[in-house]
Amino acid sequence: MIRDRILFLWQFHRPLLLVFCLILGALGFFGVRTVSAAIYWADPAHQEQPLAAWMTPRYVSRSYQIPPEVLEEALFLDPDAPIRRVSLGQIAKENEVTLDVLQSRVDAAAEAQKILRDARR
C-alpha cells in the first residue's frame, strides 16, 4: 500500500521524504515555467527584443533589421569609422545618455527605415 510506505518513510526517513517533496515542487515549478515561457515567446507580439546594455551595434542592426550605416547615427557612432564591437551600455556611458534615449533613437531609425522601404515598393 502506498499509504503505508509514505507513513513508514515519514516515521523513519523524514528529511529524505521532505527533500523529495521539495524536488517534486521544483519539478512542477519548472514545468509550468517552461510551458509558459514557450507559449509566451510563441506569440509574435512578444518577439521584439528591447535594447539591452549587452547588445552591440551589429546585433541591434540585425535584430531591428536596420542597415548598420543608418544605425550608426542613431547610436552616436562615427559614420566614417568601421563599425566596432562595443556594448550599448558603453555607448550610453560615453554619450551620457540612458538606454531609454538609445531605444527611442533606434525606434525612430527603424520607423524611418520602414517608411523608406515601403516607399521603394
Add this chain to the structure above:
Amino acid sequence: MSETILALVADYGVGIVFTVTFLSCLALPVPSSLLMLASGGFAATGDLSLTAVFGAAFGGAILGDNSGYWIARGLGDRFHAWLDRAPKRAALLARTKAFMARWGGSSVFFSCWLVAPLGPYVNYVSGLSRLRWIRFALWGIAGEIVWVSLYVGLGYSFADSITEVASVLGNASGLICAALGTVVLGWWLWRLSSRKMRETDTLTQ
C-alpha cells in the same frame, strides 16, 4: 549580474567567455549558458569569430572540469584519514566509489550538458572518489563538445531571439534536473520502503 557579464563580452571579447565557462565548471554562480548563447549570437552578427567563441568556451570548460577534478582529488587524498575514521563517512565514500566505477563515464558525460547544473559537483565527486582520470577527461571532452556546440549553435542560429531562447532553455534545464532528482530519489525511497514492507510481511506471517 547576467547583463553585466554579457556587456563585458561585447566590450572585451572571447577572453570573458573563457573565464566564465571556466568558473562555472567550478560551481561558481556565473551565467555560462546565457553567455554562450549571446556569444553565438555575436558570432552570427560578425562581432566575434565563431571558431574563437567555440574554442574559448570549450577550453574554459575543459580546464574548469579538470581543475575541479584535481582539487577534489587532492583534498580527498589529504583528508583520507579523516574520511575513513567515521564508519558512516567511509561507507558513503565506498558506495560513491562503487557507483562511479560503474556509472562514472555516463555521469560525467550527461552532467556536462543534459543536467548541466549538476556538472561541477560531478567533477568534484569524480576527483574525490578517484575515478580514473583518463576516463573522466575523455567523457568530459565528449560532454563539453555537446554542451558548447548546443548553446553556441543555438545562439548562432537564433541570434535575433537570444532572450527568448535563454528563458525557455533555462527553465527546461531546471525541469530536466528536477525530473532526474524525482526519479532517483523516488526510486531510492521506494526501495527503502519495500525493504520495510517485506520485513512487516515476514513478521505477520
